[in-house]
Amino acid sequence: MGIKGIAWHAVVADGEVFDSTRQFFTDLLGGGPAWEADGYTAFLTPDGSNLELLSPTHLPAYGLNAGVAFGFLVDDLDEASVGVEAAGGALIGDVVRTDVVAYRHFQDPAGRTYALTQRLG
Template identity: 45%
Template sequence: MRVEGITWHALTLDDTQFAAMKKLAAETLGLAPMMELPGVSVFSMPNGTILELYLPQALPPFGYNEGGVAFGFRVDDIEAASRAVEAAGAELLGDINRFEEMGYAYRHFRGPDGRVYGLNEQKAPPA
């Protein structure tokens, strides 16, 4: 496994903060949402970095950390990374989720510090 960087960031915000950050991302930073669900906006940047904005009621079942910030490590092999963090004592949270059309996969884990982190893998999408 090779870590390529920290490329996924998630923020949990109240209604006013959520609307303001979504507007800033779209109108000021020029980011187009790649996915929107009730209470969730996901923005992808040209270098593969992802920013997710959440309302508290839209969080995954395991939630995110105190302070509402989580981030993920980009890895070259998500299966190997999952085995490695589990062997190191981390708790895997759910399965690996794949979006083949985007060449993207992710999985969350709870680190030894009790915080939630992510693993994500980006491959070239199928032609």
């Protein structure tokens, strides 16, 4: 399947906790967010990993493990998707493509949600 590392992390928070967590990661990572929208903030780390802070309104319908999830960096999203199913996981949701990444979520046999992330370009 070619797992290369962890490329995506998500933390869910709401209200004042969202704001204080956003400030914490801004200070900790030493720079401002790469992307922001109401209830969504994304930070990029120097190695290209993505840390997303999400309000509950930005969660997919299948959720994110009581508020924390991560995604595996892969070279080929389609090949890795086949590998997830072969290992007993279930693909959920659609493939999402942006200018810089393609990703899809999956669940392990215990129902925990993760992502596969392929960097583009």
